[in-house]
Amino acid sequence: MTRLKVTLLAGGVGGAKMAEGFAALDDVDLTVIGNIADDAQFHGLWVSPDIDTMIYTLAGVIDRDQGWGVADEGRRALDTLKRLGEDTWMFLGDRDFGLHIHRTSRIAKGERRSVIAADIARSFGVDAKIVLPTDDVIQTRVRTEAGWLGFQEYFVRERCAPDIFEIAFDGMETARPTPEALQAISGAELLVIAPSNPLVSIAPILGIPGLRDAMAGASAPRIAVSPLIAGKVVKGPADRMLASLGHRQDAVGVAALYADIIDLMVIDTQDAGLSEDIERLGMAAATADILMKDARDKAGLAETVIAMAGRVAQRGDAA
């Protein structure tokens, strides 16, 4: 069986759900380009929240209740660190610590972060290829009323409460894309942007010099799935972030951010009224039930997206 080569650009929990959908399809050969701009050091160890969530989800060891972290976690290591006076607002479980210890020791040996991530995914039995957009360090910061915060400080410590007025990606200008990421885009038969936060999950992937151009020049159909339904996100701060940064707080606002690089925007059925505004951006719009409540929804949405790719290709041929 020839499998369809799907490359998914994906951030945190929403991205992992979409990845699960494609991974559930036997006829899909999935590659995920994940977001590393949330990476941060805690207690001297490198934590890679989006990549780890992706791996844990695809490996089936994710804590389903909270959507991140490993099931059956312990907090003995963190309790010790707390006893030793360290800041422990970032919850890191004992199993999770094992992963961060492993990653950090390999980084210290000079190994490429993308090789480490791919090896970890394999060790966890993940079939999909996990690709990092860069081996360099990029770190998201956000400006709030109280000043600049590291992304995890904003996201975890402050629970996304502050409004965001500016986003910066430290290290972005000098970052180089990995050959694996460029190949995953140019070699894909279908390119999908997951329903992830466009501003802090997808933007730091596309912002790496060369990757947005690769998307713009890709020959495969390019489809984005809206992370917003009726102007609201399922999870996370993307809706409020779009608004406070002057974007439309709906699927149109998201589509506008991808105007030069996608052919089709998939929006929720209840957002059908936004189709015209999206098409005015120079792309197609299609509706589907995009809320992924369970495994069936995820695989169903993945199948729908693949079916829509046929329409995009025809469109391209007709143009």
Added chain:
Amino acid sequence: MTRLKVTLLAGGVGGAKMAEGFAALDDVDLTVIGNIADDAQFHGLWVSPDIDTMIYTLAGVIDRDQGWGVADEGRRALDTLKRLGEDTWMFLGDRDFGLHIHRTSRIAKGERRSVIAADIARSFGVDAKIVLPTDDVIQTRVRTEAGWLGFQEYFVRERCAPDIFEIAFDGMETARPTPEALQAISGAELLVIAPSNPLVSIAPILGIPGLRDAMAGASAPRIAVSPLIAGKVVKGPADRMLASLGHRQDAVGVAALYADIIDLMVIDTQDAGLSEDIERLGMAAATADILMKDARDKAGLAETVIAMAGRVAQRGDAA
């Protein structure tokens, strides 16, 4: 109440027991100079087995059954590391990992190892002062039939099975003693060498340039407690190590190693017949029940050693 300033040179489990004995006495102000030559990096983290055993023991969180490690440990982090393909013959529990993560991140920031150890002890509520003999890295290696092994490889991975033909302390020649260790020796009112392995626990303390001389020149009574009873150790490979390295495999063999730096050797009652041979080395010998089975034994032995110090002082005056 003026408390007696006792400084204890101590290694692993036997050293920790002796420390517990002194720590149980209200009229003792205890300082422990521990052994750091067993320190090693695992998974990129610095582990300090003897110092940690000392702290965990004095903090009352030690796993009493095995004599090392923390009670109520988990193995989630280690399970993850194993899944990721790492060698996991060195058991490190989740609580223990928290400590190693903390230590390693502070070492990476350039902090002195002795300051870190003292802080950890305080955080665990240990009243005794924990002093490192040096802030430099010294690492014990042992030569076996199969070649040189790192100490933990020999001690943990090989379970002390191979015979030892040579011991080396990498980094010893250029190591500098800490001011705290020098002060703990010169300022002590009683100096005690714990019933620890003389070759791999006490030797790497005394071998740090300046520390053996400090012991030799100290004004306080200096007493060693034999780690061997009837030629056998309570725990560990000291007896076999003494034999394979050409020493007498009894309390006399241990006393000979301390001939220039102690005034009195405490041996077990059943070893009373060794007293003459010990006195021939130029020191006094005294007998006591030195097997420490419980808290009462430990405190009792500590009291006995303190009582014997009076005799040493009188001896010194009479000489």
